[in-house]
Amino acid sequence: MDTTLADQAFDLRNRLEIWANDYYFLPDPKDRASKLPAPLKAEFFIFLSHLSVALMEDEDNFFGYFFFQMGKELDLTLRAPTGVTFRGTKYVLFFQPFLFLEQTPEQMLSSIRHEILHIVFRHLLRARDLRSSYSKLALNLAMDAIVNTYLDPVPADGVTIERINGQYQLYLTPYDTLENYAEQIQHGLEWKEKSQTTTTDQVTDSDKPQFDPAHAHDLWETADASDPQTMVKFTEKYLDEADKGNLPSHLSSAIAAIKSENPALPWDWYLRRMAGTLSCGTKHTTARLSRRQPYRLDLRGELHHYKARILVALDVSGSISDAEFHQAMEEVLHIVQTQRVEITVIECDDQIKKVYHVRSVRDLQERYPYRGGTAFSPVFAYANKHKIDLLIYFTDGQGEERLEVKPGGYKVFWIMSGKGKTLSLLNPPGLIKPLKTKEDITLSELDDPHNDGYSMNNQEPIAFT
Structure with a gap:
């Protein structure tokens, strides 16, 4: 030394x-x-x-x-x-x-x-x-x-x-x-x-x-x-x-x-952080001073004037069960409950089947037994037209290799069902995470006192004679 x-x-x-x-x-x-x-x-x-x-x-x-x-x-x-x-x-x-x-x-x-x-x-x-x-x-x-x-x-x-x-x-x-x-x-x-x-x-x-x-x-x-x-x-x-x-x-x-x-953090961990970054837009008002120049009385301040729009897309080609989606939506609603948001559910296989708004879990509608193929482009076309802030897409990942339309300035969060391993899109926009329901997320591994790393189990050097 x-x-x-x-x-x-x-x-x-x-x-x-x-x-x-x-x-x-x-x-x-x-x-x-x-x-x-x-x-x-x-x-x-x-x-x-x-x-x-x-x-x-x-x-x-x-x-x-x-x-x-x-x-x-x-x-x-x-x-x-x-x-x-x-x-x-x-x-x-x-x-x-x-x-x-x-x-x-x-x-x-x-x-x-x-x-x-x-x-x-x-x-x-x-x-x-x-x-x-x-x-x-x-x-x-x-x-x-x-x-x-x-x-x-x-x-x-x-x-x-x-x-x-x-x-x-x-x-x-x-x-x-x-x-x-x-x-x-x-x-x-x-x-x-x-x-x-x-x-x-x-x-x-x-x-x-x-x-x-x-x-x-x-x-x-x-x-x-x-x-x-x-x-x-x-x-x-x-x-x-x-x-x-x-x-x-x-x-x-x-x-x-x-x-x-711990191969991955649960998907809702990422959603909490994405939801916290949503912007609700502003409008000018004379009822509030400018934050940048509060001494300029001739300048107008700003107020939030609309709710952030969240689009929840559900692949109804048979990849996600009703129970999985229902539980996942409970988590979505819980995460955004303190924010000014407007949530729309859109069901789609190879084309859009149903669109409706939700405020609580009670507003979720029963799915019809669609069993067509899967195409992601119709959902992105709808999202672009309605100028959303966040698209959450529940899917097994099997669909097109290329989108027919490009996402228009909003965040995209893909949540893969347990059956899905990879997303078929070659250059998918946004973040991709696996769906884990509450039954899937356990701490049994962390509670095992005999796992390597917590103690010195199986860490004694091997002596060669």
Whole structure:
């Protein structure tokens, strides 16, 4: 490791200590953070960029490319050198500068790898699922023991199997499951609590930040994990960008497990985001000031003056069942219920059969047993004529190879039935996603505690003799 990084870390740490002598008396860590000089913050992030380059240049550059995609922030309240969480559509890596800079440059890189491995092994989701069964400390120790097995050197104060065994009189062995580790550690914690009145796991009263394994992953509780499928899908996106070559077996197997569990986000996830971008048009009015120039009383403001028009096309050639369509329309109506929209259903096989408006599920009409061929062009011709804002097309995908008319400036969302695999159009406009009904969307894979990636199952290196 380049000694320059060690020198930079030493200098930055000393300057932080000088600042701390003036401001660390503030009781609220957030108040302390607000007093941290901007130049000092900037210098810290420049130092992180040097570490990022070091990770990129490493033979195993997976962590460098993953780290490059993450948000980076400072947090003086952390009880560990680093912490990670998932916010919106991004993983954010937080740094406690005092604890982080106390380490050697090699340990700093291991701290970054440590948090990324927690993500790859899906510990943010597993911790949520296991909170009711084990204490926070038992879970944190178990997860850190798993991750640190793959790191050399281990981050400063890092939890290892050897340390756990010595502290709690256990006999943990490498490459066991997260659940087995947590259960044994829970017994060890209970034994230690009964055998002595004090414990070294608690942070002592001090003005200086200290590592506390019981609170090392408190940031996970702030993660946007209400929709596990969304988190897993965005994790897959990070992994795709970071996978630039050959990976160690524990990484490749964990990545394969993630990709096999969540092949696609549900179609309604995409529809929610498309519906949120619909424009309802405006008209000029003297009742409102101009938003761009509010001091110009001679300029008129704008008001929304019409509802966004959504056209829901249904391929009635026999590809989608009534139950599937009925349930899908319930979801469509639920998604747009708070918006000013006008929804029209159009039934079509090789020509338009029926057109009607809907406000609720009760307005859906019974389909006639059409069994003709399928043509998409009539629907697009109708959409162009009526100047819609969004076309949602339910189909099995079998129809023309080329549209006779081009879509006229509106969004197109193809939703493929379970029977449909591909869309026959050679250059289809818009977004294409598979239809999944509520019965199809389950989290059974995420609830399986023995899947690779959550623990160290099937990740022990194979020894050749």
